[in-house]
Amino acid sequence: MDAIVTYVDGLDPLWQKDYESTVGKKILDKRFRDWGTLRYQFRGMDRFMPFIDRIHLVVARESQVPDWVNRETVNVVLHKDIIPADILPVFNSCTIETFLPRIQGLTEEFIYFNDDMYPVAPCEERDFFRDGKGVIGMSRHIFCGSLYKKQCKVSSDLALKALGRRGKLCFVRPQHICSPMLLSSCKAVSAAVEDEIMARASRTRTPDNPNQYLFLDYMYYSGKLIGERISNKHFSLAAHSIDSICEFIRRPSTKLACINDVHMDNDKFLSCREKLLAAFEDALPEKSRFEL
Numbered sequence: 001m002d003a004i005v006t007y008v009d010g011l012d013p014l015w016q017k018d019y020e021s022t023v024g025k026k027i028l029d030k031r032f033r034d035w036g037t038l039r040y041q042f043r044g045m046d047r048f049m050p051f052i053d054r055i056h057l058v059v060a061r062e063s064q065v066p067d068w069v070n071r072e073t074v075n076v077v078l079h080k081d082i083i084p085a086d087i088l089p090v091f092n093s094c095t096i097e098t099f100l101p102r103i104q105g106l107t108e109e110f111i112y113f114n115d116d117m118y119p120v121a122p123c124e125e126r127d128f129f130r131d132g133k134g135v136i137g138m139s140r141h142i143f144c145g146s147l148y149k150k151q152c153k154v155s156s157d158l159a160l161k162a163l164g165r166r167g168k169l170c171f172v173r174p175q176h177i178c179s180p181m182l183l184s185s186c187k188a189v190s191a192a193v194e195d196e197i198m199a200r201a202s203r204t205r206t207p208d209n210p211n212q213y214l215f216l217d218y219m220y221y222s223g224k225l226i227g228e229r230i231s232n233k234h235f236s237l238a239a240h241s242i243d244s245i246c247e248f249i250r251r252p253s254t255k256l257a258c259i260n261d262v263h264m265d266n267d268k269f270l271s272c273r274e275k276l277l278a279a280f281e282d283a284l285p286e287k288s289r290f291e292l
Contacts, residue, residue, distance in 0.1 A: 001125075002110040003045060004100055006058045006093060009034045014063045018089045023204060033261060035273055037118070039068060039291060040280035044119035046288035048255070051125045052111070055290055056103050058082075058096065060089060070292050077103055087201050094151055095201045097212035101186035109134075112179040112212060116259050120252040120283065121231075127255065128180035130226060134219055137175035137229030144171065150207040154200070158210050159217035162192035174216045177232040177256055181215050182224055189218040231255035238262040242272040246279035 009015065010033050045052045058077045059065055065076055079088055082102040083095070090096060093114075100112065109129050128135055144153040157167030190197065193214075200208050219225040233254045235245050245259060264272070 001051060001129075002054050002056060002107045003049075003052045004056045004058060004103065004106075004110060004112045005038075005041065005115055006096055006100075006113075007038060007064065007115045008060070009064050009066075012061075012063050015060055018060070019091055022089055023091060033269065035116075035261070036277055037280060038066060038115055039288075040277075040284050041113065041115060041118050042074075042290040043280075043284040043286070043288040046290060047284060047286070048119040048121060049123050053107075056106065058100070058103075068291050070290050073290050075103075075105070084198075084201075087203065090201075090203050092202055092205050092209065094205060094209035094211040095203070098190075098197050098201065098210060098214065100212070101183060101190055101215075106183050108183045110181055110183065112181055114178075114258075116261070117178050118249075118257050118259070118280075119255065120249060120257050121255045123255050127230060128178075132182075133224050133226050134180035134182060134216070135226045135228050135230065136177070136180055136216065138172050138216075138220055138225070138227040139175070140170050141173055142170055147205060147207055149173075151205075151209050151211050152213055154208055155210040155213040156217045158193050158196055158214055159189060159221055161196070162189040162218055163221055165221070172217055172220060174213055174220075175229055175232065176234060177230050177258055179212060179216055182219060185219045185222065185224050186215045189214060232258060234258045234260070236260045236262060237264070237272065242275050246275050249276075249279040249283050252283075 042055065054073060054075060056075045056077050057069065060079050079090060079096065082099045083090060087095065111128055144150045152173045153171040156171035160167050197210065200210060202209060216225065231254045233248060235257065237260065248257065
């Protein structure tokens with residue numbers, strides 16, 4: 001099966017120019033800061049998820065692709081390859097995610113990763129897919145006060161609409177970790193609510209954006225999803241010390257980890273980055289087949 005990774009290098013001057021000329025304001029460091037951990041995500045897939053045959057790396061432009069990427073095993077997908085020209089350039093992960101099923105040659109079963117999600121211990125295919133269905137934890141919610149929760153509600157309602165059903169007061173939200181998806185389901189919901197997807201696509205985030213949960217919600221409502229949590233530990237640098245995160249990476253207690261960035265001054269960022277890279281290098285010192 002394939003994996004998809006969406007990636008942004010916020011230090012790329014060409015990308016910065018695109019951002020500032022389009023958005024008209026300074027780059028939000030937290031959202032676009034590069035921790036240098038992409039190669040360790042790839043190493044984790046190679047070592048702990050040997051059933052991943054190919055990675056599709058989705059980036060804004062060629063200048064975003066790290067020079068160590070092995071294009072024999074990594075398919076570089078530019079935004080222009082899958083997103084309509086009138087939406088580009090786009091700096092909204094929600095919009096980017098809704099066009100992922102357009103990637104050419106994508107396998108029926110695939111796993112979508114943000115670039116802050118890492119395999120850290122041996123995984124099996126059945127952790128993500130069983131009997132032609134995806135496997136991921138699902139939870140129900142009522143309140144959607146934050147921008148993120150509003151986008152989750154939009155995604156849930158659109159998934160129901162695609163199935164000819166009405167939206168509900170409650171909405172579902174998948175577990176925050178990599179997403180096991182079925183291409184046939186992704187294409188089905190994309191076709192059913194294509195006009196809504198296109199109307200809600202935007203260069204920056206808005207409350208009416210659907211996100212990648214549109215696909216998982218559709219799978220859930222159509223009986224193509226097993227609601228079982230993937231073995232994962234979620235870290236936020238606002239709530240966990242960098243030392244505790246590094247300790248976990250060296251001695252993990254779950255199969256995957258998600259590490260969320262937070263606002264911090266540059267000196268603290270550089271210090272945390274150095275420690276995190278050292279921990280990943282200790283855990284995954286061998287080059288993967290996805291690297292040159």
